[in-house]
Amino acid sequence: MASLMNAMVDTPAIGATFDLATQPLRELNRFLHRDLAGTRAVRVLNPDGAHNIAVGVDAPVDVDIDGHAGYYAGGMNKQAHITIHGNTGPGVGEGMSSGAIHVKGFASVAAGASAHGGLLVIDGDASLRCGISMKGIDIVVGGSVGDYSAFMAQAGTLVICGDAGDGLGDSLYEAVIYVRGSVKSFGADAHEEPMSEADIAALGALLKAAGMSHDPKTFRRVASMRGLYHWNADANQEY
Amino acid sequence: MNKPVEFHKCMQLEESWGYDRKTLDYIHNASAHGLYEIRGLGAKRRVPHFDDLVFLGASLSRYALEGYRERCDTRTVLGTRFASKPIELAIPITIAGMSFGALSANVKEALGRAATDMGTSTTTGDGGMTREERQSSKTLIYQCLPSRYGFNPDDVRRADAIEVVIGQGAKPGGGGMLLGQKVNPRVAKMRTLPEGVDQRSACRHPDWTGPDDLTIKIQELREITDWEKPIYVKVGATRTLHDVKLAVHAGADVIVVDGMQGGTAATQTVFIEHVGIPTLAAVRQAVQALEELNMKDTVQLIVSGGIRTGADVAKALAMGADAVAIGQGVLMALGCNHDSYFQNGAQHSAVEDYAALGTAPGYCHHCHTGKCPVGVTTQDAVLEQRLDPAVGARHVRNYLKTLNMELTTIARACGKQDVHHLEREDLVALTVEAAAMAGQPLAGTDWVPGR
Numbered sequence: 139m140a141s142l143m144n145a146m147v148d149t150p151a152i153g154a155t156f157d158l159a160t161q162p163l164r165e166l167n168r169f170l171h172r173d174l175a176g177t178r179a180v181r182v183l184n185p186d187g188a189h190n191i192a193v194g195v196d197a198p199v200d201v202d203i204d205g206h207a208g209y210y211a212g213g214m215n216k217q218a219h220i221t222i223h224g225n226t227g228p229g230v231g232e233g234m235s236s237g238a239i240h241v242k243g244f245a246s247v248a249a250g251a252s253a254h255g256g257l258l259v260i261d262g263d264a265s266l267r268c269g270i271s272m273k274g275i276d277i278v279v280g281g282s283v284g285d286y287s288a289f290m291a292q293a294g295t296l297v298i299c300g301d302a303g304d305g306l307g308d309s310l311y312e313a314v315i316y317v318r319g320s321v322k323s324f325g326a327d328a329h330e331e332p333m334s335e336a337d338i339a340a341l342g343a344l345l346k347a348a349g350m351s352h353d354p355k356t357f358r359r360v361a362s363m364r365g366l367y368h369w370n371a372d373a374n375q376e377y
Numbered sequence: 378m379n380k381p382v383e384f385h386k387c388m389q390l391e392e393s394w395g396y397d398r399k400t401l402d403y404i405h406n407a408s409a410h411g412l413y414e415i416r417g418l419g420a421k422r423r424v425p426h427f428d429d430l431v432f433l434g435a436s437l438s439r440y441a442l443e444g445y446r447e448r449c450d451t452r453t454v455l456g457t458r459f460a461s462k463p464i465e466l467a468i469p470i471t472i473a474g475m476s477f478g479a480l481s482a483n484v485k486e487a488l489g490r491a492a493t494d495m496g497t498s499t500t501t502g503d504g505g506m507t508r509e510e511r512q513s514s515k516t517l518i519y520q521c522l523p524s525r526y527g528f529n530p531d532d533v534r535r536a537d538a539i540e541v542v543i544g545q546g547a548k549p550g551g552g553g554m555l556l557g558q559k560v561n562p563r564v565a566k567m568r569t570l571p572e573g574v575d576q577r578s579a580c581r582h583p584d585w586t587g588p589d590d591l592t593i594k595i596q597e598l599r600e601i602t603d604w605e606k607p608i609y610v611k612v613g614a615t616r617t618l619h620d621v622k623l624a625v626h627a628g629a630d631v632i633v634v635d636g637m638q639g640g641t642a643a644t645q646t647v648f649i650e651h652v653g654i655p656t657l658a659a660v661r662q663a664v665q666a667l668e669e670l671n672m673k674d675t676v677q678l679i680v681s682g683g684i685r686t687g688a689d690v691a692k693a694l695a696m697g698a699d700a701v702a703i704g705q706g707v708l709m710a711l712g713c714n715h716d717s718y719f720q721n722g723a724q725h726s727a728v729e730d731y732a733a734l735g736t737a738p739g740y741c742h743h744c745h746t747g748k749c750p751v752g753v754t755t756q757d758a759v760l761e762q763r764l765d766p767a768v769g770a771r772h773v774r775n776y777l778k779t780l781n782m783e784l785t786t787i788a789r790a791c792g793k794q795d796v797h798h799l800e801r802e803d804l805v806a807l808t809v810e811a812a813a814m815a816g817q818p819l820a821g822t823d824w825v826p827g828r
Contacts, residue, residue: 167600189593194530194601210584210597214530229584235529251584252525254569270583271525273569290579292569312571367574368557 152178159184163191170195170218189227192220195237212239215256231258234275247284250277253294259348266303269296272313278348286325288315297344299352310362316341318357327366331359413647415554417744417754418705419547419640419683424655426638426683427692429811430804431820434790442789449785450795453700455677456538456607456630459599463630464516464538464607466700467496468781469796470690472773473635473681473704474520474540474611476502478555478564478576479642479744480708481761482509484753487769488707489513494770495777500540500702503553503578505567506532513766518609521598524553524578526568530601538631539598540609541591543620544580546639546682549613549653552580554643559747561756588623595628609633614659614682615652621666621678631677633702634663638683640705642754643745656682656693658814664697665816673697687783694784695799696815710776711769712751714741718763727751727763 154177156166166182170192179200185191189208192201195218203211206224215234222230225243232251241249244262251267253275260268263281267289274293282300289305291313301319308325315328316337324330333355341354392398406414435441442449456463472492477485479502486509492499498516501507505527506519519536521528533539544550555564555576565572585594595608610624611633624632636656641649660680667673680693681702693701705713716731716738717724727738730750734743744754752763788796791803805820806812812819813826 163600164604168603171603190597190600193597194533196530196534209590209593213597214533214601216530228590232584233525233528233530235531248584252528254529267583271579273525289583311569311574367571369575369577 153181154179155181155183157183158186158188158191163188166191167193170197170199170201174199185224187227192218195220198237206243215239225262230260231256231275234258244281245279249279250275255294257344257347263300269294269313272296276344276347278344278350280348280350282319285322288313288328289325291315295340295344297341297348297357299350307360307362309366310360312362315360316354316357317360318352321360324360327363328360329363331361333357333359413645415556415643415745416646416649416742417640417642417644418649418742419638420650420653421742422650424637425657425808425811425814426655427657427689429657429808430692430806430815430817432691432695432787432791432803433805435792439792441792442794444786444789447789448794449788450797451781451785453797455679455700456609457677458607458630458675459628460538460605460607460630462537462605462607464498464518466498466516468777469694469698469700469784470495470684470777470780471497471518471679471700471702472499472707473639473702474500474502474518474542475704475708476504476553476555476642477507477510477567478502478504478559478756479754481752481755481764482507482563483761483764483766484708484711484769485510486513486766487711487764487773489517490766490770491707491773491777492516494774495781497777498537501536503542503555504564505529506535507567509766511535520611522553522578523580523582524568525583526570526578533598533601536606538607538609539602540611540633541595541598541629542611543624544613544615544635545611545641546613546635546637546653546656546659547641548644548648549615550580551644551648551652553578554641554745556643556745556747559745559756564756588627591624591627599628607631609679611635613637613639614654614656614662617654617659617662618666621663622670625667625670625672625676629676631679631699632663632667633679633681634659635702636660636680636682639681640708641744655814656680656684657811660693660696660698661814661816667697687780688787690780690784691787691796691799692804694796695803696801696817699797707773707776708753710772711753711764712772713749713753714738715751718751719768720763720765725763 182203185205187208193213196216198217201220203222208227210229212220217237221240228247231239235254236256238257241260245260245264247265249264249268250258252271254273258277261280266284268283268287270289272291272294276295278297285303286305288307290309292311296315298317302321305325307328338354453466453469489510490513493515500518522542557573607630609631610629612620614636636659637653677699680698684701727750749755806817
């Protein structure tokens with residue numbers, strides 16, 4: 139329990155605090171993987187843009203990161219609820235399979251990349267390729283997303299409360315996008331479809347879970363035309 | 378009077394070198410279909426290879442080891458740079474990454490059993506880790522590919538090492554491909570794809586670009602696995618000198634270099650034959666990169682792409698590899714391109730099934746169709762029964778055992794008590810091309826082209 143002793147433990151059974159200005163990242167992640175033993179909350183001070191904070195956690199613990207995080211914050215998360223009180227670098231929540239990540243600021247490229255499940259909420263904007271290759275995660279972006287968001291997205295839902303850049307939903311599989319603002323352009327095989335009652339209900343539940351108050355009826359649904367599912371020589375590669 | 382000699386005019390048909398029957402067939406097919414050919418396995422063209430090197434056995438100037446009695450070690454340790462739990466293998470011959478999807482679950486199980494029996498490792502592929510291969514493999518390398526199909530934290534923790542795949546020798550610069558006929562319900566579920574789609578995956582990773590990002594990605598994988606598991610980086614052989622240096626810089630424990638003879642389950646023929654460099658050239662460049670960085674023996678090198686025999690293994694090791702990985706060879710050990718298969722206690726001819734694919738045993742490269750006549754590269758419920766995991770495991774075990782015996786035979790003949798003691802000084806080249814690519818002298822000379 140060396141790492142536990144290094145952690146400034148507020149109340150051992152409930153919460154622990156790590157200060158990345160004085161403690162190495164390795165100690166934090168090791169604690170989160172191995173030494174939680176009933177700890178329900180972990181606070182991370184002075185993250186200062188460090189990469190790989192709280193990656194690979196597999197426990198129902200609340201992690202609060204007090205500041206900006208670098209690459210892959212909360213990467214491959216399971217069960218944990220991670221809140222980033224700042225901005226994040228590339229690949230926040232990449233590969234996560236359950237739990238939740240809440241970015242209070244902005245997110246860089248590839249947010250929620252290839253993630254299988256859980257909920258990723260970004261209060262601000264997300265950059266390029268938000269939700270790339272997503273495989274079942276739900277992502278709610280309070281602001282706008284950059285180009286090629288939901289590229290090759292396979293499953294899950296991407297909610298964009300602001301605008302989308304070029305190539306939205308390029309080569310989409312079965313993931314669904316709801317967008318409230320403008321779309322600069324759709325990517326290959328993506329198109330707008332009518333909103334059904336089921337869409338409105340599902341979107342309403344997601345917005346509620348994300349703490350957003352928009353009316354689901356003000357969103358549009360974007361999904362795959364399924365025209366690229368089978369390789370077609372006659373398409374002349376004009377995707 | 379004798380009859381004058383009659384001159385029988387024979388037709389002298391001259392085939393064009395540039396427009397031979399193969400090229401004509403290609404042009405006729407292209408003009409008929411407007412579609413490139415997709416196929417399996419690796420480059421079929423002749424390229425400089427390990428066959429173009431020979432060993433200088435011991436003689437008066439070197440002392441040989443007793444071939445049948447004296448000890449020759451084959452133990453191989455991979456991932457000693459940063460990982461707290463390196464991979465320890467009994468032999469330097471591993472099984473290359475091949476996907477469940479490309480191969481049946483029975484085949485993955487057979488490979489796992491054979492690898493475990495031989496004390497070596499097997500590797501997942503583009504499609505995630507199957508229960509069968511994890512259970513049957515003592516040492517399982519888990520690939521992290523651009524598609525990330527089935528790549529999840531539980532299997533990361535279940536794996537013994539992680540292999541970040543940048544590319545493969547058959548198609549450096551290309552993403553995976555699995556045609557719809559092989560995307561059955563189980564494959565589709567593991568990859569989170571609709572059943573029956575032609576799966577054409579991305580060629581770049583979704584969450585990093587370039588070597589600096591890769592450095593952070595590798596750190597992430599290390600943090601997730603608590604710095605226990607070795608991280609391999611696999612590259613298709615192209616600009617190997619630079620790629621290996623960048624992979625070392627990014628923090629790899631082990632580098633896998635896959636030459637152009639490496640196989641694939643489905644790729645465009647033009648890609649297989651015309652992109653990438655021969656394994657022979659790639660090994661030399663990879664070793665040079667490690668030596669220039671003073672990282673030889675700190676970062677281990679695995680070589681793949683057309684390794685077939687114990688001699689190939691020995692030559693790769695002598696040139697500086699720490700281990701090899703074999704894909705196509707083990708599939709052939711399982712029966713790929715064999716004229717028959719063994720099922721329910723009897724041997725059955727597969728020739729008609731090859732003919733139905735428009736091919737014949739010895740020529741088949743139809744892995745992409747999923748209709749493998751011997752049940753190796755298939756997801757078909759009937760065809761996959763043609764490969765019994767226990768029978769397959771025995772064949773692969775025999776194959777690996779043979780290779781290892783050949784390897785130690787050569788090592789002893791060169792006077793080495795350990796196969797890892799084979800060295801470049803033991804090798805010479807038979808052709809100028811091989812001498813130049815491998816950086817080995819032409820036999821009987823001290824001439825290395827370019828030096």
